[in-house]
Amino acid sequence: MKKLGEFLLAKDVNAIVLAFLCALLPVFSIPTGFVAAIVVGLVTVQKGPKSGLLLLAWVALPTVALLVLRQVGQFDILFLRCIIMWILASLLYRYRAWRLLLELMAYAGVTLIVILHFCVPHLQQWWVTELTTYIQQLTAASHWKIAMKPAEFAQRLAPFASGIILFFFLGSVLLELFVARFWQSLIVSPGTFAKEFVMIRINSFAAVFLCLLVTLVLLKIRIAEDAFALAILPFFIAGLSFLHFWVRQNSKLIVWLILMYVALFFLPAFVVSALAFIAFIDTWRNFRKNKVSI
Secondary structure (H helix, E strand, O other): OHHHHHHHHHOHHHHHHHHHHHHHHHHHOOOOHHHHHHHHHHHHHHHOHHHHHHHHHHHHHHHHHHHHOOOOOHHHHHHHHHHHHHHHHHHHHHHOOHHHHHHHHHHHHHHHHHHHHHHOOOHHHHHHHHHHHHHHHHHHHHOOOOOOOHHHHHHHHHHHHHHHHHHHHHHHHHHHHHHHHHHHHHHHOOOHHHHHHOOOOOOHHHHHHHHHHHHHHHOOOHHHHHHHHHHHHHHHHHHHHHHHHHHHHOHHHHHHHHHHHHHHHHOHHHHHHHHHHHHHHHHHHOHHHHOOOO
16 A cells, blocks of 8 residues: 555656546446545645646546536536545645644535525425435335335434535545545654544534534524534544544553444444534543543
8 A cells, every 4th residue: 555655646647547547437337436536635635735636637537528428427426525635635734733624624514504505495395305205215125114104204304414414425535535644644654644633632612613503403493403413523533533542542442442333333323422422521621631531
């Protein structure tokens, strides 16, 4: 992995060829789009926004070609992922602060949800229709059985749908950025990323903002309900960071870390909420500094 990274960073053309091919191969049902995004992140974090933008232009070519042919689909999502990756990697290159990056991502996500609700007045009803159709198709194809009717399930999920989808989308881009930064640190300074990751801690302003949003959620404000998932995203990552810090202090606790990742797969809402709560408390107590055990 280190040698491949050194090869990609040696010349711009090396990274361009790999990223372009990885952006193009999904046409043939080969899921390599995430590699293109990671390469964009790697180049941007190491060489800066200009080099990353040049690479991004080549990744855009398949999307532009399909738009000319009036075919809209997965390439647009891939290109959007790469754009967001480039923006985040540029911020990381400039400020070297994961906390700032996570908070800006959350604020941007909440703002986007607010704009979406104002631009699409009947957004919740649209989600009910779309989710009902999707659930019906899914249950018919998989023969799954759910305790409630598809329309009822969609009705319950619709108020949070936009925020949840954006949470997973931004979370996946963030995961790719973590891989890109790890890859870059492996080449330049091994161990740097691990030290950065375990020290992520959200500031008090973001915690106050989260409290305000929770208040609005309790008041049944629809926009706040939809945006809540985005607001806890940085706290979820910070909670994950603290858990890794905790395990680094005592390697015998690695079993708990493994169990947490297993639970994250089966009970995502519970684990995300628990980690976000830990990070929220850490904002005021600073467990790392005081070495408070929980």
